[in-house]
Amino acid sequence: MKTEMKEDMEEYEMIAPCHFGMEAVLKREIEGLGYRIVRVDNGKVIFAGDAAAVARANLFLRTTERILLKVAEFRADTFDDLFEGVRDVPWEEYIPKDGKFWVTKANSVSSKLFSPTDIQKIVKKAMVERLRETYHTDWFDETGESYPLRISIVKDIVTIGIDTTGESLHKRGYRKFTAPAPLTETLAAAILLLSPWHGDRVLVDPFCGSGTIPIEAAMIAMDIAPGLEREFTAETWKTQIPKKVWYEAVEEANSRIRRDVELNIQGYDIDAEMLKMARANAALAGVGDIIHFQQRDVKDFSHPKKYGFVITNPPYGERLSEKSEMFGLYRTMGQVMSKNDTWSFFVLSGYEEAQRAIAAGGSRKKATKNRKIYNGMMKTYLYQYMGAKPPRRERTENEQSTGKNEAGFRDGKPGESK
Numbered sequence: 277m278k279t280e281m282k283e284d285m286e287e288y289e290m291i292a293p294c295h296f297g298m299e300a301v302l303k304r305e306i307e308g309l310g311y312r313i314v315r316v317d318n319g320k321v322i323f324a325g326d327a328a329a330v331a332r333a334n335l336f337l338r339t340t341e342r343i344l345l346k347v348a349e350f351r352a353d354t355f356d357d358l359f360e361g362v363r364d365v366p367w368e369e370y371i372p373k374d375g376k377f378w379v380t381k382a383n384s385v386s387s388k389l390f391s392p393t394d395i396q397k398i399v400k401k402a403m404v405e406r407l408r409e410t411y412h413t414d415w416f417d418e419t420g421e422s423y424p425l426r427i428s429i430v431k432d433i434v435t436i437g438i439d440t441t442g443e444s445l446h447k448r449g450y451r452k453f454t455a456p457a458p459l460t461e462t463l464a465a466a467i468l469l470l471s472p473w474h475g476d477r478v479l480v481d482p483f484c485g486s487g488t489i490p491i492e493a494a495m496i497a498m499d500i501a502p503g504l505e506r507e508f509t510a511e512t513w514k515t516q517i518p519k520k521v522w523y524e525a526v527e528e529a530n531s532r533i534r535r536d537v538e539l540n541i542q543g544y545d546i547d548a549e550m551l552k553m554a555r556a557n558a559a560l561a562g563v564g565d566i567i568h569f570q571q572r573d574v575k576d577f578s579h580p581k582k583y584g585f586v587i588t589n590p591p592y593g594e595r596l597s598e599k600s601e602m603f604g605l606y607r608t609m610g611q612v613m614s615k616n617d618t619w620s621f622f623v624l625s626g627y628e629e630a631q632r633a634i635a636a637g638g639s640r641k642k643a644t645k646n647r648k649i650y651n652g653m654m655k656t657y658l659y660q661y662m663g664a665k666p667p668r669r670e671r672t673e674n675e676q677s678t679g680k681n682e683a684g685f686r687d688g689k690p691g692e693s694k
Contacts, residue, residue, distance in 0.1 A: 291437050292340035293320045297649035298466040302339045327517050330440050331525040335503040338465035341444045344437025352434045362402035368410040374420035382427040421512045440510035449505040450561035453553035455485040459589045464492040471622050478584030482574045484543030487554030493541050494563035501529035544572040577612045583666040585620050592626040603633045610637020621661040626654050
């Protein structure tokens with residue numbers, strides 16, 4: 277959906293979906309890139325920006341799944357309403373004559389129109405009719421660039437977006453080796469950005485698996501753009517998003533990387549094969565020499581530093597055979613917390629007895645805060661156990677000159693703008 281910016285620059289509205297419960301983190305990220313927030317809804321943030329914003333959002337945003345170019349929003353109580361609303365969209369401004377277009381996903385919530393298959397068919401038919409009239413043809417070869425559409429109908433309000441991303445943005449390109457039920461890169465980044473951790477503090481993940489949390493932490497601290505090593509659907513478009521903006525965004529991303537930061541990021545796992553995967557993934561992400569991976573059981577957790585952060589995603593016991601083991605595992609975590617009471621622990625878990633089991637292991641009876649987060653369709657909680665604050669540290673030369681901490685954010689929580 278296009279509007280007019282100052283100095284006649286064209287402005288688009290974009291939709292950035294995210295994990296439910298992480299909208300505030302994504303909003304801060306978008307504001308950090310300098311773009312105006314239009315609206316925050318459940319599971320998405322709508323923002324405005326020019327053509328360059330499409331490239332920069334895809335390249336730099338860590339916590340969204342994709343960037344949709346919003347082209348229409350209207351009410352539809354019947355399929356006739358849907359057809360007419362879609363036909364009224366000036367599709368010729370977006371899709372060239374040889375463009376390949378289809379509805380890749382349609383979803384409906386609390387609406388009269390609820391059949392995804394029927395919605396997809398009606399939308400395609402209406403688009404064809406509009407473009408047939410515009411291009412004066414009865415046949416579309418669809419041999420050109422791809423323009424996949426996503427349709428959302430919520431309480432009878434239809435929102436249509438063209439997907440500029442392609443494969444979900446959680447696919448950074450570095451994770452070639454994965455553990456069973458891995459944490460997505462976008463959710464790992466969101467948890468890190470939600471926490472007060474920044475790059476000059478110790479970070480340990482005692483259940484690191486294939487390494488996602490430590491790798492995302494290193495990329496945040498080094499300001500490595502998450503999309504730097506992948507491609508996007510809109511890169512091939514000959515209209516709307518000029519090639520120049522992609523080149524400029526990549527150049528900006530390369531110029532921002534901070535190779536000189538000193539980091540103390542560690543990943544532990546009891547499984548040696550998992551650690552092989554983690555090391556290989558870290559190398560592919562360009563942070564292999566930054567993270568220290570070690571085979572270690574959580575019960576043996578120790579660290580010479582008095583203050584630090586544990587940010588982790590332990591097993592949930594999803595298989596019935598594992599359920600009996602979970603209480604003991606989380607109780608062990610509680611014991612570790614008691615022995616390291618100056619450390620802060622952030623634990624993402626879908627295990628329903630997590631907090632009770634942790635409390636059974638030591639002095640921390642209740643999380644300082646917990647936040648409900650949907651990991652796909654699974655309801656999980658981020659349990660936050662805050663440790664004592666370290667003595668006020670000396671501001672680094674970089675912070676004095678830029679006002680930013682070692683993670684590259686303004687003083688305060690990562691991603692929080694002041």
